[in-house]
Amino acid sequence: MSAREEILERLRRKASNVEMPGAWQSQRNFPDLAERFTASLTAVRGEVRRAENLEAALVEVGTILEEVSAKTVVANNESPLSDVALAERWPECAWHIVGQSSGDLREFCAGADVGLSGVEAALAETGSLVVHSGVGKSRLATLLPPVHIALVPVSCLAPDIFTWTASRNQEAPMPSNLNLISGPSKSADIEFTLTLGVHGPKRLVAVLYE
Amino acid sequence: MTATLSEFRQRAKTAIEDVRLQGALDGGTGKLWEMRRLTFEELPNSDALRDHFKAIRSATLRNLVEHLETFEKNATAAGANVHWARDGTDAREIVISIAQEHGVKLVTKSKSMATEEIHLNEALAEVGVEAIETDLGEYIVQLAEETPSHIIAPAIHKTRHEAAELLGRESGRSLSPDDLTTLTGEARKLLRKRFLTAGMGISGGNMIVAETGSVVLVTNEGNARMVTSVPPVHIAVVGIEKIIPTWDAAAIWLSLLARSASGQPLSIYTSVITGPSRAGDPDGTGEVHIVLLDNGRSELVGTKYEEVLQCIRCGACLNVCPVYREAGGHSYDSPYPGPIGAVVTPLLLGRENYEALPHASSLCGACKEVCPVRIDLPRMLLELRADQVAERTIPWKERKAEEAGAFVFKHEKLMRFMTNAARLAQRPFSRDGKLHLPQRLNPALERQLPALAKRSFREMWKSGELEEK
Amino acid sequence: MEEVELKMTQSKRVALCVTCLVDQVVPEIGVATVQLLRRAGYEVEFPEAQTCCGQPFFNSGFREQATDLAKRTVEIFEPFEAVVLPSGSCAAMIRVEYPHLLEEWPEWQHRAEELAAKTYELSEFLVNYADWIPRGDFEEIRLTYHDSCHMCRLLGLRDEPRQLLERVGGRISEMSESDRCCGFGGLFSVRMPEVSNAMTAEKLHQACDAGVEALVTSDPGCLTQMRGLTEGSSIKVEHIATVLEEVTR
Ligand code: SF4
Numbered sequence: 001m002s003a004r005e006e007i008l009e010r011l012r013r014k015a016s017n018v019e020m021p022g023a024w025q026s027q028r029n030f031p032d033l034a035e036r037f038t039a040s041l042t043a044v045r046g047e048v049r050r051a052e053n054l055e056a057a058l059v060e061v062g063t064i065l066e067e068v069s070a071k072t073v074v075a076n077n078e079s080p081l082s083d084v085a086l087a088e089r090w091p092e093c094a095w096h097i098v099g100q101s102s103g104d105l106r107e108f109c110a111g112a113d114v115g116l117s118g119v120e121a122a123l124a125e126t127g128s129l130v131v132h133s134g135v136g137k138s139r140l141a142t143l144l145p146p147v148h149i150a151l152v153p154v155s156c157l158a159p160d161i162f163t164w165t166a167s168r169n170q171e172a173p174m175p176s177n178l179n180l181i182s183g184p185s186k187s188a189d190i191e192f193t194l195t196l197g198v199h200g201p202k203r204l205v206a207v208l209y210e
Numbered sequence: 211m212t213a214t215l216s217e218f219r220q221r222a223k224t225a226i227e228d229v230r231l232q233g234a235l236d237g238g239t240g241k242l243w244e245m246r247r248l249t250f251e252e253l254p255n256s257d258a259l260r261d262h263f264k265a266i267r268s269a270t271l272r273n274l275v276e277h278l279e280t281f282e283k284n285a286t287a288a289g290a291n292v293h294w295a296r297d298g299t300d301a302r303e304i305v306i307s308i309a310q311e312h313g314v315k316l317v318t319k320s321k322s323m324a325t326e327e328i329h330l331n332e333a334l335a336e337v338g339v340e341a342i343e344t345d346l347g348e349y350i351v352q353l354a355e356e357t358p359s360h361i362i363a364p365a366i367h368k369t370r371h372e373a374a375e376l377l378g379r380e381s382g383r384s385l386s387p388d389d390l391t392t393l394t395g396e397a398r399k400l401l402r403k404r405f406l407t408a409g410m411g412i413s414g415g416n417m418i419v420a421e422t423g424s425v426v427l428v429t430n431e432g433n434a435r436m437v438t439s440v441p442p443v444h445i446a447v448v449g450i451e452k453i454i455p456t457w458d459a460a461a462i463w464l465s466l467l468a469r470s471a472s473g474q475p476l477s478i479y480t481s482v483i484t485g486p487s488r489a490g491d492p493d494g495t496g497e498v499h500i501v502l503l504d505n506g507r508s509e510l511v512g513t514k515y516e517e518v519l520q521c522i523r524c525g526a527c528l529n530v531c532p533v534y535r536e537a538g539g540h541s542y543d544s545p546y547p548g549p550i551g552a553v554v555t556p557l558l559l560g561r562e563n564y565e566a567l568p569h570a571s572s573l574c575g576a577c578k579e580v581c582p583v584r585i586d587l588p589r590m591l592l593e594l595r596a597d598q599v600a601e602r603t604i605p606w607k608e609r610k611a612e613e614a615g616a617f618v619f620k621h622e623k624l625m626r627f628m629t630n631a632a633r634l635a636q637r638p639f640s641r642d643g644k645l646h647l648p649q650r651l652n653p654a655l656e657r658q659l660p661a662l663a664k665r666s667f668r669e670m671w672k673s674g675e676l677e678e679k
Numbered sequence: 680m681e682e683v684e685l686k687m688t689q690s691k692r693v694a695l696c697v698t699c700l701v702d703q704v705v706p707e708i709g710v711a712t713v714q715l716l717r718r719a720g721y722e723v724e725f726p727e728a729q730t731c732c733g734q735p736f737f738n739s740g741f742r743e744q745a746t747d748l749a750k751r752t753v754e755i756f757e758p759f760e761a762v763v764l765p766s767g768s769c770a771a772m773i774r775v776e777y778p779h780l781l782e783e784w785p786e787w788q789h790r791a792e793e794l795a796a797k798t799y800e801l802s803e804f805l806v807n808y809a810d811w812i813p814r815g816d817f818e819e820i821r822l823t824y825h826d827s828c829h830m831c832r833l834l835g836l837r838d839e840p841r842q843l844l845e846r847v848g849g850r851i852s853e854m855s856e857s858d859r860c861c862g863f864g865g866l867f868s869v870r871m872p873e874v875s876n877a878m879t880a881e882k883l884h885q886a887c888d889a890g891v892e893a894l895v896t897s898d899p900g901c902l903t904q905m906r907g908l909t910e911g912s913s914i915k916v917e918h919i920a921t922v923l924e925e926v927t928r
Contacts (some may be wrong), residue, residue: 189347200432572864595740
């Protein structure tokens with residue numbers, strides 16, 4: 001008998017049907033999602049910048065690029081970034097637009113100062129960003145550079161993880177890679193002292209716009 | 211790996227005498243515990259959430275076969291290769307053959323208890339494959355050629371001085387223990403190189419989700435993202451009990467796991483891997499393998515120990531365990547230390563090898579109280595002890611003593627006789643209610659055992675002196 | 680926590696289950712318990728056939744021996760309307776463990792459940808059932824209270840002993856972890872003495888940090904364990920019964 005059959009057979013003999021409890025209903029009722037999101041992400045040393053609209057958000061992005069003296073930036077080719085002429089707007093930076101620029105993406109990400117992305121959703125309770133892999137969406141762009149800037153429209157805020165899974169489109173396939181990012185990379189493995197940027201980005205900035 | 215009573219005692223003694231380790235254990239576990247308390251306070255209705263989750267875990271295990279089949283179907287549809295391993299040998303063979311097929315020489319690993327359980331790194335080394343742990347704590351422990359001593363804080367026993375020395379040796383630079391940012395930066399650099407050159411990534415799986423065939427990995431550092439995104443091949447080794455039917459249920463798991471483990475509302479990175487990269491994905495892994503590891507788990511289903519399979523490996527029970535907090539993780543000599551380890555280690559890795567572990571508890575119940583799944587660990591420790599008695603695997607001297615003791619207590623007259631005889635015998639040693647035995651005769655070592663009172667309560671009662679006036 | 684429906688006792692008579700440890704090692708706790716119950720207006724009976732509730736054997740895995748002693752204890756105490764124990768862990772043994780232990784014998788299990796429903800730990804009995812409110816001018820006593828594991832986690836009794844102590848002038852200065860195990864755990868304390876003693880030392884350390892002279896507990900097991908390591912220390916370990924008895928004399 002194969003290992004598979006052996007294991008499954010043993011389990012089959014002992015299986016019984018017990019009713020599975022239903023989904024847990026979110027108990028959260030935040031008066032202001034953006035406020036909770038900001039508080040939560042800030043509490044774990046993430047940063048949040050608020051902006052009136054997309055244009056103002058891009059101005060914020062510019063400020064951050066300047067702050068970190070970014071020379072090389074990798075950007076996902078996704079909403080809302082795909083509609084922005086990034087390289088024209090910030091010609092002083094070298095850009096790699098995922099799926100458009102030529103050159104090795106991985107190598108570029110490994111050397112980039114900043115990764116710029118959009119999000120699929122964001123969770124207010126925990127200050128989390130949801131990012132997917134897919135066409136124009138690199139996994140490494142939000143992982144390898146020391147700074148990750150995400151453009152987050154207020155409209156995509158869900159109260160918590162329960163409301164988010166409940167609203168999941170069951171028909172749409174899962175992307176091959178989905179990440180919930182809830183702060184900058186951190187470790188407390190040496191004497192329980194917090195340090196940032198162990199493997200992932202040291203800085204995570206969410207630019208939250210209306 | 212073994213833990214006989216004398217081995218456990220010896221290792222615990224060493225740990226207890228290590229003042230620095232004691233400070234680290236107290237400080238570390240205390241901090242995690244306090245942070246856990248705060249996040250649970252902030253979570254509305256957390257008690258009901260825990261009950262709800264327990265019901266889900268319990269119902270899932272009752273029909274594990276169906277959920278595993280659903281998982282296999284969906285993971286395969288997403289392009290992943292699902293393998294089944296009866297035991298460590300099966301699992302090691304599967305991993306090694308994939309590595310050899312791809313000519314892999316270097317593997318980066320993200321913290322995984324299951325691979326510790328089957329000693330995968332050693333097996334890989336034997337066939338010339340180097341496996342590098344990438345969780346900072348595990349990396350330090352690996353550099354020191356030691357094993358982790360806590361489920362979620364593997365290097366809880368190491369100081370920053372030791373970390374600085376180990377990392378310094380590896381990078382060929384002298385590093386200051388007081389500059390943690392530079393230390394971590396050095397580890398980042400060292401490991402970054404490894405990530406970019408590794409031929410394969412190996413991870414565990416915090417859970418697998420049946421409805422989408424996904425593997426879920428949780429880290430704070432981001433190393434699981436690295437391991438599963440940078441190398442061309444990814445293998446996840448996951449225990450079959452780590453399955454959850456739906457995403458709605460997985461959300462509870464994630465929420466309770468992070469809160470219980472480290473007092474975070476969610477871990478920094480929750481990575482969900484559903485098959486290899488798709489057409490059009492700009493990067494990612496070309497191949498995903500999932501090794502479903504049984505190694506004794508299916509045997510436990512349907513027994514009085516089934517509940518232990520509900521564990522989500524959060525480590526909260528370690529942090530509140532007064533035995534773990536004195537004895538430290540290495541006393542257990544198992545990838546699973548603390549209260550959960552005391553139960554699951556004998557069950558999965560052989561009762562004969564770990565006879566001391568069911569006794570490494572005062573049955574205080576703090577673990578059950580803190581466990582997000584409310585696993586009744588004290589009850590299972592009692593069951594393991596009862597099994598030892600039933601299987602006659604305890605020393606015969608102890609058995610005789612217990613049997614004799616019970617016989618005496620069954621006969622009140624005999625009890626009176628025996629205790630009076632003991633009163634005479636203890637005379638030379640008895641002072642202020644304590645037995646002042648010479649150290650080598652004292653089973654309690656430096657603690658004085660209580661002496662029998664000059665007169666028992668029943669004697670006073672019988673004499674009438676306690677009558678109401 | 681196991682929910683047991685506790686029956687209120689109508690008559691003013693209770694049986695004392697003194698526990699083997701109190702009987703043989705610290706009888707003054709038994710004497711104090713008798714006095715307290717009388718002061719609360721009860722007539723106390725002491726069934727002399729009683730020995731040990733079986734807990735040590737149960738905890739070591741000797742089920743058969745524990746079962747015999749459990750049945751014996753059920754037989755001895757079932758004729759009474761209420762049973763009081765000056766020990767949280769023995770009370771938990773009868774209340775929580777007996778019904779499980781005797782599961783295989785439905786008849787015995789039923790009897791065990793009946794007994795469980797009228798079994799009380801001393802401070803619980805005095806506060807919740809006897810409604811005992813001692814009167815007098817009490818001097819302030821500065822103390823800290825150790826929650827014994829089974830009493831607080833299996834019986835859920837945390838407030839009752841504190842209420843009583845406060846009623847007689849106790850000013851409680853809490854330890855950082857009042858419910859951290861004292862290291863006893865029955866045979867554990869001699870099977871793994873290094874760990875057990877380290878746990879006890881930690882407990883005493885916390886008590887000293889609380890800045891009090893007296894460490895009070897409701898469990899004779901914890902009491903003897905902690906006393907075993909107090910040589911040369913200024914802290915005194917006392918049982919709640921003897922403390923209450925002395926100040927309400
Ligand atoms: S037994 Fe409970 S507390 Fe311990 S690791 Fe498992 S889930 Fe966490």
